[in-house]
Amino acid sequence: xxxxxxxxxxxxxxxxxxxxxxxxxxxxxxxxxxxxxxxxxxxxxxxxxxxxxxxxxxxxxxxxxxxxxxxxxxxxxxxxxxxxxxxxxxxxxxxxxxxxxxxxxxxxxxxxxxxxxxxxxxxxxxxxxxxxxxxxxxxxxxxxxxxxxxxxxxxxxxxxxxxxxxxxxxxxxxxxxxxxxxxxxxxxxxxxxxxxxxxxxxxxxxxxxxxxxxxxxxxxxxxxxxxxxxxxxxxxxxxxxxxxxxxxxxxxxxxxxxxxxxxxxxxxxxxxxxxxxxxxxxxxxxxxxxxxxxxxxxxxxxxxxxxxxxxxxxxxxxxxxxxxxxxxxxxxxxxxxxxxxxxxxxxxxx
Amino acid sequence: xxxxxxxxxxxxxxxxxxxxxxxxxxxxxxxxxxxxxxxxxxxxxxxxxxxxxxxxxxxxxxxxxxxxxxxxxxxxxxxxxxxxxxxxxxxxxxxxxxxxxxxxxxxxxxxxxxxxxxxxxxxxxxxxxxxxxxxxxxxxxxxxxxxxxxxxxxxxxxxxxxxxxxxxxxxxxxxxxxxxxxxxxxxxxxxxxxxxxxxxxxxxxxxxxxxxxxxxxxxxxxxxxxxxxxxxxxxxxxxxxxxxxxxxxxx
Amino acid sequence: xxxxxxxxxxxxxxxxxxxxxxxxxxxxxxxxxxxxxxxxxxxxxxxxxxxxxxxxxxxxxxxxxxxxxxxxxxxxxxxxxxxxxxxxxxxxxxxxxxxxxxxxxxxxxxxxxxxxxxxxxxxxxxxxxxxxxxxxxxxxxxxxxxxxxxxxxxxxxxxxxxxxxxxxxxxxxxxxxxxxxxxxxxxxxxxxxxxxxxxxxxxxxxxxxxxxxxxxxxxxxxxxxxxxxxxxxxxxxxxxxxxxxxxxxxxxxxxxxxxxxxxx
Numbered sequence: 001x002x003x004x005x006x007x008x009x010x011x012x013x014x015x016x017x018x019x020x021x022x023x024x025x026x027x028x029x030x031x032x033x034x035x036x037x038x039x040x041x042x043x044x045x046x047x048x049x050x051x052x053x054x055x056x057x058x059x060x061x062x063x064x065x066x067x068x069x070x071x072x073x074x075x076x077x078x079x080x081x082x083x084x085x086x087x088x089x090x091x092x093x094x095x096x097x098x099x100x101x102x103x104x105x106x107x108x109x110x111x112x113x114x115x116x117x118x119x120x121x122x123x124x125x126x127x128x129x130x131x132x133x134x135x136x137x138x139x140x141x142x143x144x145x146x147x148x149x150x151x152x153x154x155x156x157x158x159x160x161x162x163x164x165x166x167x168x169x170x171x172x173x174x175x176x177x178x179x180x181x182x183x184x185x186x187x188x189x190x191x192x193x194x195x196x197x198x199x200x201x202x203x204x205x206x207x208x209x210x211x212x213x214x215x216x217x218x219x220x221x222x223x224x225x226x227x228x229x230x231x232x233x234x235x236x237x238x239x240x241x242x243x244x245x246x247x248x249x250x251x252x253x254x255x256x257x258x259x260x261x262x263x264x265x266x267x268x269x270x271x272x273x274x275x276x277x278x279x280x281x282x283x284x285x286x287x288x289x290x291x292x293x294x295x296x297x298x299x300x301x302x303x304x305x306x307x308x309x310x311x312x313x314x315x316x317x318x319x320x321x322x323x324x325x326x327x328x329x330x331x332x333x334x335x336x337x338x339x340x341x342x343x344x345x346x347x348x349x350x
Numbered sequence: 351x352x353x354x355x356x357x358x359x360x361x362x363x364x365x366x367x368x369x370x371x372x373x374x375x376x377x378x379x380x381x382x383x384x385x386x387x388x389x390x391x392x393x394x395x396x397x398x399x400x401x402x403x404x405x406x407x408x409x410x411x412x413x414x415x416x417x418x419x420x421x422x423x424x425x426x427x428x429x430x431x432x433x434x435x436x437x438x439x440x441x442x443x444x445x446x447x448x449x450x451x452x453x454x455x456x457x458x459x460x461x462x463x464x465x466x467x468x469x470x471x472x473x474x475x476x477x478x479x480x481x482x483x484x485x486x487x488x489x490x491x492x493x494x495x496x497x498x499x500x501x502x503x504x505x506x507x508x509x510x511x512x513x514x515x516x517x518x519x520x521x522x523x524x525x526x527x528x529x530x531x532x533x534x535x536x537x538x539x540x541x542x543x544x545x546x547x548x549x550x551x552x553x554x555x556x557x558x559x560x561x562x563x564x565x566x567x568x569x570x571x572x573x574x575x576x577x578x579x580x581x582x583x584x585x586x587x588x589x590x591x592x593x594x595x596x597x598x599x600x601x
Numbered sequence: 602x603x604x605x606x607x608x609x610x611x612x613x614x615x616x617x618x619x620x621x622x623x624x625x626x627x628x629x630x631x632x633x634x635x636x637x638x639x640x641x642x643x644x645x646x647x648x649x650x651x652x653x654x655x656x657x658x659x660x661x662x663x664x665x666x667x668x669x670x671x672x673x674x675x676x677x678x679x680x681x682x683x684x685x686x687x688x689x690x691x692x693x694x695x696x697x698x699x700x701x702x703x704x705x706x707x708x709x710x711x712x713x714x715x716x717x718x719x720x721x722x723x724x725x726x727x728x729x730x731x732x733x734x735x736x737x738x739x740x741x742x743x744x745x746x747x748x749x750x751x752x753x754x755x756x757x758x759x760x761x762x763x764x765x766x767x768x769x770x771x772x773x774x775x776x777x778x779x780x781x782x783x784x785x786x787x788x789x790x791x792x793x794x795x796x797x798x799x800x801x802x803x804x805x806x807x808x809x810x811x812x813x814x815x816x817x818x819x820x821x822x823x824x825x826x827x828x829x830x831x832x833x834x835x836x837x838x839x840x841x842x843x844x845x846x847x848x849x850x851x852x853x854x855x856x857x858x859x860x861x862x863x864x865x
Contacts, residue, residue, distance in 0.1 A: 046767075046771050048767050048770070075770045075771075075772075075773050080772075087768040089786075090765075101772035101774075103778075104782075419834065420833060423832060423833060489815065495833070515817060516733050516814075516815025516816050516817050517815075517816045517818070517822075523812075526707075527710070530707075530711070531714070531716035532710055
């Protein structure tokens with residue numbers, strides 16, 4: 001059950017032309033600036049927009065192939081969509097929204113409702129069965145929308161910025177739940193992610209879309225290491241680290257440790273802004289909590305800043321001015337001292 | 351006084367509701383005489399007015415045609431008019447009784463009833479008795495319209511119990527629906543049957559009911575002398591010739 | 602000084618409102634002033650008036666139902682896209698709104714009358730005649746009131762977010778299921794409003810009715826026709842009947858204002 005696409009379509013000013021594949025059990029994040037064609041790409045996968053060239057193939061079945069005049073309408077594709085702003089039917093309660101797909105496929109009212117109730121329970125909203133969408137919070141509505149899409153037993157799951165309509169406090173929790181639900185879904189999943197953090201948290205691989213083209217694709221780590229465009233650099237500019245916190249010490253996946261300032265314990269995602277990382281020729285006096293020596297493994301000019309890739313106990317990217325590069329004599333293989341305040345490390349529960 | 355205001359208001363309401371009563375308030379200029387005449391007089395009065403204007407330079411006749419009961423209603427509600435020509439004596443009596451007539455009414459024409467049928471008379475109707483044949487669709491004017499009242503009188507006199515499929519608001523409506531073939535026959539004035547597509551079947555003289563047309567200058571006449579002159583012209587030999595030419599019976 | 606100026610300004614903005622309100626209220630007031638109150642109940646309760654009232658309610662309700670049957674598919678199609686064909690059809694369908702009703706009545710006779718394009722074959726082969734029947738009243742009222750329904754519902758359908766239909770499609774719903782379970786419920790307020798407008802227009806219908814269906818007590822003489830007939834013979838009864846029409850219309854619109862008229 002693989003999603004395999006290679007298609008082009010024109011919509012207004014946008015010329016979208018993409019090719020990618022997503023395996024069963026794999027999550028691909030589509031990221032990119034506004035207007036790059038992310039939502040348009042999802043609409044084409046769902047069959048809400050026709051393509052002009054190429055094909056969309058799911059589990060070996062052609063869903064769209066204009067050359068062969070083949071087009072499977074959205075209702076027959078088995079493609080579940082969680083829309084941005086949820087798009088729950090405003091006149092139906094949460095339960096009937098979730099039961100909608102089953103009813104549409106011919107289930108009788110009773111069994112559809114029984115199944116829908118189970119889905120509501122899985123997203124923790126069994127007590128909101130009769131509540132209308134306008135009375136749900138953003139996070140609740142998004143959970144119902146997810147349950148609605150999953151209840152229809154799709155073969156492919158598409159999520160369009162599932163976290164954008166949710167306020168910051170509910171976001172962490174929802175992101176974690178979303179990850180669990182995605183993991184439980186057996187087919188391929190494509191998620192349009194709002195930012196690098198969402199992409200990193202939800203996806204196995206990332207495709208960066210700019211002006212209708214995929215400019216870069218790969219794992220999050222690959223893209224962070226070598227951003228190929230200014231947009232990607234900005235997007236992934238923040239260092240993302242996955243690890244576990246114990247007693248105020250973050251142990252990063254590859255073995256290094258950092259002192260952090262957080263009440264959280266257990267699995268986390270940590271963020272470090274490149275500009276928060278200070279570099280020195282000599283070991284700095286004073287007492288930043290995290291100081292270590294690391295070799296420079298890459299130097300890259302990005303506009304008026306220079307991105308410095310560091311190996312060592314924790315692999316990070318730092319951002320400095322060109323003047324600093326000269327002053328510090330930075331070059332590949334040169335060792336520098338790295339200082340990072342514990343308070344500059346953002347920690348979110350994973 | 352307040353009744354007068356209310357009356358004007360009511361006319362406006364009626365005019366708004368039916369759109370049938372044209373603008374009839376507001377005084378005409380000095381030498382313009384406004385004549386309220388029964389709808390069945392449309393053809394001869396249009397000719398009479400033209401003739402009168404030719405022989406009375408400077409005078410203008412403004413004609414307003416409607417069903418006689420409508421005219422009575424408009425006069426009662428305060429419409430300004432100088433001359434009133436009615437299709438029946440009952441309506442004229444109402445205007446006289448209201449003190450709106452400036453002189454005694456004069457009879458200036460008669461009209462006979464006739465059965466109006468499609469041009470080739472496909473149902474071969476010969477008289478009132480044929481109208482009750484099963485399957486025929488026959489309509490009269492409503493009983494409030496003089497032509498409708500006369501028709502009912504004629505049917506009663508002939509001992510014919512006719513079921514009218516509709517109480518039409520005017521003779522022209524009856525004629526139009528016979529023309530369109532919606533009605534097999536109707537009872538109207540003889541003078542209404544001169545239009546195309548229909549023909550008249552005359553009534554047995556014994557059953558015939560004669561409509562009497564009367565005319566009177568009104569107390570609201572402006573200018574009174576021209577109004578009186580127009581009335582005099584209608585009953586003059588010249589006026590009578592014109593009426594006769596349009597199928598009316600002159601006294 | 603300032604306060605007085607503000608009061609004057611408030612008065613100045615209020616004045617046009619008062620004038621406009623008076624414009625609509627005065628005719629009603631005129632009817633109320635002229636009504637023969639001592640004999641009102643007796644007049645309003647007379648068999649002739651009650652017959653006309655019953656017939657009016659029956660025919661306007663039937664016409665509203667016909668508007669729904671005829672108008673809904675039309676509104677759905679019109680709302681389904683743009684283009685010259687739709688524009689032309691919309692003009693043709695809404696013509697009765699601007700046509701003088703009498704002209705509408707004549708047009709109906711030519712089409713559905715005994716010698717009409719459709720009425721001719723109906724009369725010859727099925728022995729069905731519409732003019733001068735209660736069915737004819739309903740037909741005339743449907744003709745003049747359906748355009749109001751169509752335009753109201755089309756506007757409603759156009760304002761329904763298409764993306765809900767898209768969402769339904771991704772859940773496996775075919776076009777009929779989507780229409781019945783998503784679009785129709787969302788457009789319900791417009792549907793109700795359209796029915797009320799059509800019903801009210803049918804209740805007041807006069808010109809096309811008297812032209813097409815004639816005027817026969819108990820069969821085709823609806824309240825507006827009864828008013829017209831009474832106006833010529835008993836003006837007092839006309840005022841009473843008019844008031845009855847006003848009371849019925851206002852009463853029903855008032856009763857239905859919450860459930861049937863979309864609230865702000």
